[in-house]
Amino acid sequence: MGLLTEGKALTPEQMKEVGHYIREHGITQFLHTWARVKDVENDDFRFGDEIECGLFVVDDVNKTVKISLRSAELRRQLDEKEVLYAHETEGCTWHPEFGGWMIESTPSRPYSKYASDLLRVERNMILRRRRLLSLLKPNEIAPYVTCFPLLGVADFIVDPQPFAAPHSKSDFIPDYIINPHPRFAALTTNIRSRRGQKVDIQVPLFKDINTPEFANQTAQKEDGSKVPLPEGYKLEPDTNIHMDAMGFGMGMCCLQVTFQARDVDESRYMYDQLAVLAPIMLAMTAATPIFKGRLADIDVRWTVIAQSVDDRTPAERGILNPEETAAAADPRLAGQGIKPIPKSRYDSISTYIYHCKGDSACQRTFEVYNDIPCPIDPAVKARLRAAGVDENLAHHVAHLFCRDPISAFEGMIELNDTEVTDHFESIQSTNWQTCRWKPPPPRHSPDEPHIGWRTEFRSMEVSLTDFENAAFSVFVVLITRVLLAFDLSFYIPLSKVDENMKRAHMRDAAHTQKFHFRQHIAPPAEDASNLPAAPTASVSTATSPVKAPETKNNATMSNTEREMAAAIAGINTPCGPCSAKGPNLKAEDANEEMTMTEIFTGKGDYFPGLLPLVYAYLDFINCDAITYKRVKEYLQFIEKRARGELLTPATWMRRFVTSHHAYQQDSVISPEIAHDLMVACKEIGEGTRPCPELLGTVVIDKVRREDAYGQLLAGRLSGFEKSELLKSLASRANQRPDHVARGMYRASSIDETNY
Secondary structure (H helix, E strand, O other), X not given: OOOOOOOOEOOHHHHHHHHHHHHHHHHHHHHHHHHHHOOOOOOOOEEEEEEEEEOEEEEOOOOEEEEOOOHHHHHHHHHHHHHHOOOOOOOEEEEOOOEOOEEEEEEOOOEOOOHHHHHHHHHHHHHHHHHHHHOOOXXXXXXXXXXXXXXXXXXXXXXOOOOOOOOOOOOOOOHHHEOOOHHHHHHHHHHHHXXXXXXXXXXXXXXXXXXXXXXXXXXXXXXXXXXXXXXXXOOOOOOEEEEOOHHHHHOOOEEEEEEEOOOHHHHHHHHHHHHHHHHHHHHHOOOOOEEOOEEEOEOOOHHHHHXXXXXXXXXXXXXXXXXXXXXXXXXOOHHHHOOOOOOOOEEOOOOOOOOEOOEOOOOHHHHXXXXXXXXXXXXHHHHHHHOXXXXXXXXXXXXXXXXXXXXXXXXXXXXXXOOOOHHHHHHHOOOEEOEEEEOOOOOOOOOXXXXXXXXXXXXXXXXXXXXXXXXXXXXXXXXXXXXXXXXXXXXXXXHHHHHHHHHHOEOOHHHHOOEEEEOOOOOOOOOOOOOOOOOXXXXXXOOOOOOOOOOOOHHHOOHHHHHHHHHOOOOOOOOHHHOOOOOOOHHHHOEEEEOHHHHHHOEOOOEOOHHHHHHHHHHHOOOOHHHHHHHHHHHHHHHHHHHOOOOOHHHHHHHXXXXXXXXXXXXXXXXXXXXXXXXXXXXHHOOOOXXXXXXXXXXXXXXXXXXXXXXXXXXXXXXXXXXXHHHHHHHHHHHOOOOOOOOOHHHHOOOHHHO
């Protein structure tokens, strides 16, 4: 979770005193990085994923589930084991997260540019799950769920300590559940202090027949008797679920994918395009219908996290009158703490950052697509422009730096700006947007690996199974390749992206909502006289020398076929926003509301759909048969999810709760329901419980803790081992049907006792 530095964290008052220094030197550090690596090119494509999960303890007798604050202990054990197995091809890296019950995992080395590495994604995810399971206690589980359903409710912590919340001031969750690294408590304190009050998180409560918070309703059973809330539960003051601490947001888990681009321009282009996809993939992976023991009327985590780290002052939030605003000015804060900032630091992006191809001075992106407020620090932007940073990128960095740093450590203020980027990262890493553009970190020795310009895709929710997480990760990877290979553009105005983010929160948004999407994703050609122009179609450039299809002549092509033909014909044009005449480009810029089915499978003869484009790309690169087989299963699964044939995890969880025998139709997740839900999520993720509603015909192989570090091909056996082996052989011989060949019986009768 961002930059982790050891030491004693500064207090809020100390942060105010050093804020300007950190911001000034953060820009200095960025400019040194820019000068050092802005011309780096031809880096290999690489990518990686991050998965977060929580540790819980279940009591199957009393039907309870609680968070286990053992993540730091488990991380140490996992790290020690990784050292012992560092020689293996695949490995894992373990990282701390905000909650003391949370753990993040990544592959120990990035995935490479070869198609076959797409298969590594799921393999490595399974390996990480196995290794984590191998160190859990018998009553511990680690299901891949975004949110612990009872966080902040009743007795939800294993081995609880006396309640105290000096950092968050929460009424619901104590501070000792925060990760012990000082950065996390400092973030909690400084966000609350800068805001001037506790964070105020509100999401709509799901209205069921007996939900007591809704007017003119009484929580009662069919016989008229009152339905009491379980012990430790409290009625909400209105029809929203109220939460009051950073832990409610940053205590949630997600799936993220990071890509290394060939150069800085490619990283910026991917940033812009993936930002448009962020709300689409948020809705497709929706997995969060429960907060603080209640069913919510939303399905995703994003707004809760955004509200949980909202450090804006009352003036910045626009809730003060002019006299109050003037009186609240503090020259130590960015913008004196009174300049309006429309969004939390955790939100969708507010500006695109790519410039038109071949023209870094082009303002087309600003004129057409950047149509929402994007506050900046003018002095920062002027300094960046004077140093040669182009308009779009300078605007982006100046937007990041309109905010204050919210974490710093004693002895880490005066640094060598030519060698480190701590101050830049202290602000960059606490702007938690749907996409993050990441400059290369400094190398301190020739032995350190080179890391290039990267783009991080951050919106997706974590899914229950490694198959789902791999499917969505691989899909996003392939979409980046499609965008670059066919030179496509997803640009729509950012106001439409923000509207899509709102819609992505709705219940079952993937199947009930429409989303704004660009009609013509291939940019218009500068000279397309060799292709007949359709009334609203556009054509594209290509970055690879693929021949246009010859099975049809251009006159008989549909608009979609014509766009695809242009896209692979190698027409050399500027980027879409600037390649046609006129100030508005209404036809080329047009977007419309599409269903998820249309976005993924196509609409009419003008929009090909994301999945057909991926299939076309796989055909073009002549993907090997083994990789193609698994990737096709991923794509078929995603198509079924988009079409509504398969449920999102959020919808599945909601149905699990509402059909549970203990559910009282009051929007309450009782301890028994929470226990059964978490156990079911664990079993689905580990392949011991089929779930065709989520997965269709996909079968999840059982994940065994015994396989965490491989099985030795043993040679000489001890006397005892020989005896056990002979007993096993005799048992198999007795169980094997006569018509089954020797050795084949294992395929259908693997010993279930190991799972």
